[in-house]
Amino acid sequence: xxxxxxxxxxxxxxxxxxxxxxxxxxxxxxxxxxxxxxxxxxxxxxxxxxxxxxxxxxxxxxxxxxxxxxxxxxxxxxxxxxxxxxxxxxxxxxxxxxxxxxxxxxxxxxxxxxxxxxxxxxxxxxxxxxxxxxxxxxxxxxxxxxxxxxxxxxxxxxxxxxxxxxxxxxxxxxxxxxxxxxxxxxxxxxxxxxxxxxxxxxxxxxxxxxxxxxxxxxxxxxxxxxxxxxxxxxxxxxxxxxxxxxxxxxxxxxxxxxxxxxxxxxxxxxxxxxxxxxxxxxxxxxxxxxxxxxxxxxxxxxxxxxxxxxxxxxxxxxxxxxxxxxxxxxxx
Amino acid sequence: xxxxxxxxxxxxxxxxxxxxxxxxxxxxxxxxxxxxxxxxxxxxxxxxxxxxxxxxxxxxxxxxxxxxxxxxxxxxxxxxxxxxxxxxxxxxxxxxxxxxxxxxxxxxxxxxxxxxxxxxxxxxxxxxxxxxxxxxxxxxxxxxxxxxxxxxxxxxxxxxxxxxxxxxxxxxxxxxxxxxxxxxxxxxxxxxxxxxxxxxxxxxxxxxxxxxxxxxxxxxxxxxxxxxxxxxxxxxxxxxxxxxxxxxxxxxxxxxxxxxxxxxxxxxxxxxxxxxxxxxxxxxxxxxxxxxxxxxxxxxxxxxxxxxxxxxxxxxxxxxxxxxxxxxxxxx
Numbered sequence: 001x002x003x004x005x006x007x008x009x010x011x012x013x014x015x016x017x018x019x020x021x022x023x024x025x026x027x028x029x030x031x032x033x034x035x036x037x038x039x040x041x042x043x044x045x046x047x048x049x050x051x052x053x054x055x056x057x058x059x060x061x062x063x064x065x066x067x068x069x070x071x072x073x074x075x076x077x078x079x080x081x082x083x084x085x086x087x088x089x090x091x092x093x094x095x096x097x098x099x100x101x102x103x104x105x106x107x108x109x110x111x112x113x114x115x116x117x118x119x120x121x122x123x124x125x126x127x128x129x130x131x132x133x134x135x136x137x138x139x140x141x142x143x144x145x146x147x148x149x150x151x152x153x154x155x156x157x158x159x160x161x162x163x164x165x166x167x168x169x170x171x172x173x174x175x176x177x178x179x180x181x182x183x184x185x186x187x188x189x190x191x192x193x194x195x196x197x198x199x200x201x202x203x204x205x206x207x208x209x210x211x212x213x214x215x216x217x218x219x220x221x222x223x224x225x226x227x228x229x230x231x232x233x234x235x236x237x238x239x240x241x242x243x244x245x246x247x248x249x250x251x252x253x254x255x256x257x258x259x260x261x262x263x264x265x266x267x268x269x270x271x272x273x274x275x276x277x278x279x280x281x282x283x284x285x286x287x288x289x290x291x292x293x294x295x296x297x298x299x300x301x302x303x304x305x306x307x308x309x310x311x312x313x314x315x316x317x318x319x320x321x322x323x324x325x326x327x328x329x330x331x332x
Numbered sequence: 333x334x335x336x337x338x339x340x341x342x343x344x345x346x347x348x349x350x351x352x353x354x355x356x357x358x359x360x361x362x363x364x365x366x367x368x369x370x371x372x373x374x375x376x377x378x379x380x381x382x383x384x385x386x387x388x389x390x391x392x393x394x395x396x397x398x399x400x401x402x403x404x405x406x407x408x409x410x411x412x413x414x415x416x417x418x419x420x421x422x423x424x425x426x427x428x429x430x431x432x433x434x435x436x437x438x439x440x441x442x443x444x445x446x447x448x449x450x451x452x453x454x455x456x457x458x459x460x461x462x463x464x465x466x467x468x469x470x471x472x473x474x475x476x477x478x479x480x481x482x483x484x485x486x487x488x489x490x491x492x493x494x495x496x497x498x499x500x501x502x503x504x505x506x507x508x509x510x511x512x513x514x515x516x517x518x519x520x521x522x523x524x525x526x527x528x529x530x531x532x533x534x535x536x537x538x539x540x541x542x543x544x545x546x547x548x549x550x551x552x553x554x555x556x557x558x559x560x561x562x563x564x565x566x567x568x569x570x571x572x573x574x575x576x577x578x579x580x581x582x583x584x585x586x587x588x589x590x591x592x593x594x595x596x597x598x599x600x601x602x603x604x605x606x607x608x609x610x611x612x613x614x615x616x617x618x619x620x621x622x623x624x625x626x627x628x629x630x631x632x633x634x635x636x637x638x639x640x641x642x643x644x645x646x647x648x649x650x651x652x653x654x655x656x657x658x659x660x661x662x663x664x
Contacts, residue, residue, distance in 0.1 A: 264574045266392070270600075270601070271600075272595040
């Protein structure tokens with residue numbers, strides 16, 4: 001009898017996530033009821049926001065309850081359907097969770113086209129991270145040609161697209177990343193103008209050198225000390241998109257940001273945003289991202305873990321910054 | 333021979349301003365050249381932003397050099413003129429500085445009408461602080477009827493107008509102020525719905541009680557711990573106008589703000605602003621403020637020090653929060 005392997009949230013982390021916070025279980029294979037379909041997951045997405053869902057704190061999205069399947073986007077193939085809009089053989093992207101099979105009633109599900117791009121791309125450059133970069137940079141921060149755009153977590157799934165979009169728009173793209181390899185990747189392979197290794201020395205000084213005309217747009221994925229350092233270099237009438245604060249997600253005590261006076265003296269506009277607030281922009285964003293990726297204007301790399309059992313370790317590694325580009329789990 | 337008494341910046345403060353940072357001098361009475369006029373100052377404005385001008389740090393405006401007359405808005409009477417647009421007997425508002433007489437070439441000078449309101453009002457509710465409140469609240473934060481507006485330094489020149497404008501727009505107005513007397517004033521006299529005394533206990537809890545539906549707009553004059561506390565109560569899609577950070581101006585080490593994650597989870601828009609960036613809105617703002625003040629919808633109080641020599645002490649007192657309403661120096 002076929003089983004469904006699932007990863008549940010076993011306990012809430014205190015500070016850093018550990019593998020002990022997760023539990024791998026086998027459960028009965030689900031069967032679709034009326035209006036439902038069954039998906040076999042092929043690719044699992046691992047994203048920083050999932051860390052927030054493990055806490056019981058109030059946030060913009062409901063947290064995962066103890067004993068529930070870990071939340072997360074996935075791309076899978078429909079293998080059985082009693083839903084009029086989805087048929088076996090369709091490939092679908094939705095929040096199917098950390099499991100090998102999932103039931104869906106179609107809520108939030110998008111069909112994806114495997115002839116246009118590899119399936120896994122729909123979890124990265126052609127999925128939530130890519131659209132996040134597009135909306136957060138082009139719709140919210142609105143950089144103008146000639147401006148300097150800085151992005152933290154620059155080699156990650158979102159940051160790598162932000163910098164390349166900035167280049168497409170005629171901006172100077174400056175990354176912030178941890179370690180020489182990531183910086184070399186963003187400059188050498190992705191075409192960033194510069195990248196600052198925050199592990200290599202005082203970030204403020206390196207940033208001032210990499211952004212000699214100051215910073216007009218800062219796309220924030222990290223927060224904490226990095227935000228404090230960038231605030232010093234912000235230009236008058238600059239914009240900050242707060243997309244993520246990954247440095248704080250596992251912190252037992254939040255870092256205190258000291259340089260907020262720059263918001264006043266430079267009349268900075270700071271906007272927090274969640275990509276799901278602007279669903280109406282997805283189709284346009286996806287079209288442009290697909291075109292630019294196909295044309296080679298957006299380059300894209302993945303870090304792949306294999307097998308559901310390795311998802312927790314890969315997730316923790318991603319939060320530590322071990323990955324280059326989009327972190328995925330292949331469920332072959 | 334008549335003399336001009338002036339207060340110069342004698343030294344830069346380290347931390348808190350002291351009277352020793354200023355120096356009162358007597359200098360020769362200036363005479364207007366071609367295109368200039370001479371003003372006898374009647375009212376001197378004391379405002380928190382002046383603290384920033386005493387530092388040599390880069391900011392949005394040029395700092396005062398050592399030995400220069402302290403910067404500041406004033407209202408005076410033209411007593412001699414070689415300027416075609418200003419004649420003796422005109423009353424004029426401009427950055428005439430901390431001195432009894434000033435020369436001007438008309439740059440930034442506005443004539444004011446003493447028949448419409450008392451002269452001193454043009455430094456307060458009908459001047460920079462009032463317009464700051466109007467633009468920062470109505471143009472930048474844009475509260476909607478029924479929303480909750482919180483303002484810090486609520487009994488001050490800007491804050492007192494912010495709360496009353498919020499009431500005029502149908503919002504719940506909640507002040508934050510230091511001490512029972514100030515809170516009683518904002519609620520009892522200005523008509524705020526509630527006021528939280530930040531000296532009386534944990535601000536977060538008091539604020540949650542005073543703003544039971546959360547905070548939709550926060551007008552920030554103070555920063556530091558107060559900002560940290562308010563961030564916790566912000567609603568999804570709320571707005572923060574950063575108008576001032578007076579708690580930080582004399583701090584030798586800036587307070588580290590820990591609750592910035594609220595900007596992300598609540599998708600807050602934060603906007604730093606300086607009133608002089610939006611000069612085009614002044615006439616409309618002034619008209620509305622004058623009408624509402626004349627109609628008694630905006631109430632207004634002043635704290636007055638007498639004589640130029642008392643300006644430094646009054647300025648330091650204002651930074652400490654000793655004043656209620658607009659702090660002025662009368663130069664009779």
